Amino acid sequence: MKDRSSVRISRREFLGGVLVGGAGLILGCRMSPEEKLQRAARLPGPQSRRVWAMADPHVGLAGRHNDGRDGADWLQVCVQDVRRRIGSVDYVLGLGDLTHHAGREDELRAYVRVRNRSGLPVWYEMAGNHDYAAIPAGLWRRYIRQPPRYAVIDGTLAWFFISAERGKSDGLVGEATADWLKDAIARHQDKRNIIVCSHQAVHATVNYSGDEAASLNPRERVADILSSVRVDLWLCGHIHGGKREPGYVRRLGRTTYINVAAAGHAYATRACNGYILDMAEGSNTMLARCRDHDHDRYVRNQEARVTFPYPARFFARPVLLPARIPILV
Numbered sequence: 001m002k003d004r005s006s007v008r009i010s011r012r013e014f015l016g017g018v019l020v021g022g023a024g025l026i027l028g029c030r031m032s033p034e035e036k037l038q039r040a041a042r043l044p045g046p047q048s049r050r051v052w053a054m055a056d057p058h059v060g061l062a063g064r065h066n067d068g069r070d071g072a073d074w075l076q077v078c079v080q081d082v083r084r085r086i087g088s089v090d091y092v093l094g095l096g097d098l099t100h101h102a103g104r105e106d107e108l109r110a111y112v113r114v115r116n117r118s119g120l121p122v123w124y125e126m127a128g129n130h131d132y133a134a135i136p137a138g139l140w141r142r143y144i145r146q147p148p149r150y151a152v153i154d155g156t157l158a159w160f161f162i163s164a165e166r167g168k169s170d171g172l173v174g175e176a177t178a179d180w181l182k183d184a185i186a187r188h189q190d191k192r193n194i195i196v197c198s199h200q201a202v203h204a205t206v207n208y209s210g211d212e213a214a215s216l217n218p219r220e221r222v223a224d225i226l227s228s229v230r231v232d233l234w235l236c237g238h239i240h241g242g243k244r245e246p247g248y249v250r251r252l253g254r255t256t257y258i259n260v261a262a263a264g265h266a267y268a269t270r271a272c273n274g275y276i277l278d279m280a281e282g283s284n285t286m287l288a289r290c291r292d293h294d295h296d297r298y299v300r301n302q303e304a305r306v307t308f309p310y311p312a313r314f315f316a317r318p319v320l321l322p323a324r325i326p327i328l329v
């Protein structure tokens, strides 16, 4: 690999680069989502994808409620396991409750510090109920630098992220979010595999999701989404798992549901959990393996093979498409 320190750029080259980059940025802003996807599809993509899905580190929660350490420390334990034992991953999913005390600025800063020093290049995040207040306060945008709801298109994989819409334990899918989700999925479901990521679980799917405080409300609205469009995989967090039970993965109808939480020991679970998702080009199957980050090992009875309708292809660079819908306050 080239030593960066040995690369010298002249002033003219630097200014040229800034101008070309700026033009690209302006061009990028003006391009329609379809044009962005067409441009991404023209470049050759990688032959496989490895994704680390995690949730609920609860940075800022310390003491006995977090088994004696801060959530930032537990997140660091997870990162070290991924870096040392798994190697690099193509991207990380952070499915909410990244912070503990209502999205406080110092906690967001501490989370971002771990993220930025992780050596893991791309993170797609969303807010959980503990982070929610940071969205209307503008702190989410400032520190996380992503919209609250968005799609990421990566070849034949279409990921949809919907942040929590209130700071209560029982989740909310607002009407605008549901409309966007149905419309956005409908645009992709005839050529792509559909993966939805929410903080709370879909009601009556994975273990403990029968509890209203653990699931998305109103449940009829979520049921309407699932009957209107095809969802192949639905990932969530929020339900902190200690000892993993097989019920954290469940297939119901055409959808596989997985609770990936929790990356931290919040609520004294004595466990850092996450999921490693692997898919190879041309394959219709994703291997989803639960990772016990405390002991650097996989939890075999939590493994799932998710079958998708379309063989995998990947973009060299996934395309992020924001949902331009108002924020509920």
Ligand SMILES: [Fe+2]
Residues within 6 Å of the ligand: 056, 058, 097, 128, 130, 238, 239, 240, 266
């Ligand atoms: Fe949580």
Ligand SMILES: [Fe+2]
Residues within 6 Å of the ligand: 097, 128, 129, 130, 169, 199, 238, 239
């Ligand atoms: Fe939560």
